[in-house]
Ligand SMILES: Nc1ncnc2c1ncn2[C@@H]1O[C@H](COP(=O)(O)OP(=O)(O)OP(=O)(O)O)[C@@H](O)[C@H]1O
């Protein structure tokens with residue numbers, strides 16, 4: 248097996264909510280270009296770990312190295328600018344804006360567009376055309392191009408999840424943290440989302456850390472899996488080993 252660079256390394260990270268140890272001394276490593284799964288029963292600390300990694304919450308202890316830099320004390324915005332993007336368990340779309348505007352907004356933010364000066368700028372038209380090209384490409388890849396002028400609130404659950412994935416991609420990230428990318432959507436669309444993820448890994452070399460409750464689906468796409476239970480990591484390995492792991496079977500199936 249070829250050795251890959253580790254793009255994300257979480258070392259001994261802890262996060263408490265008062266007396267609750269939501270994340271308790273967790274360490275994990277994600278190699279560049281891999282799709283890594285993070286599973287565990289409800290309340291085991293998966294979202295909290297993603298929140299700490301993306302700077303939404305501050306870790307109480309530990310180090311997080313992303314692409315060679317310690318990001319544990321960086322803001323969510325700084326971490327995003329370094330190329331680590333994330334999606335949320337509940338879609339964080341602008342529901343009263345169109346699909347196209349939802350895609351355009353992060354592109355414009357990335358470009359540092361100043362809304363007051365932009366209209367005066369000589370390159371404004373050129374810039375708008377470039378934004379539109381990037382947005383159209385993103386919508387086409389996600390099969391959302393025919394819905395470009397629909398309100399985000401009119402999309403199906405699966406389309407909202409695809410749009411959220413599209414939004415995080417327009418920032419040209421190196422890595423994505425996805426929190427339940429298929430939650431609440433039909434099984435065939437869920438597979439479609441994972442196929443998009445696999446395609447992005449293959450064509451752009453993107454790295455993924457994915458929280459997912461549909462284990463059968465997840466295990467078809469991931470290189471390795473980490474398992475959390477009550478804030479701690481209890482297992483790590485290739486999906487076949489995790490599926491056969493006695494501790495994992497006990498917490499999932501009471502075996
Ligand atoms: N902001 C918060 N304040 C207090 N407690 C919290 C907060 N966020 C999460 N928790 C608690 O921390 C623990 C871990 O929650 P977390 O959301 O990380 O779990 P999860 O593994 O993502 O669960 P699920 O699979 O249900 O999404 C839970 O007991 C939860 O109630």
Ligand SMILES: [Mg+2]
Pocket residue numbers: 293294295336426
């Ligand atoms: Mg969660």
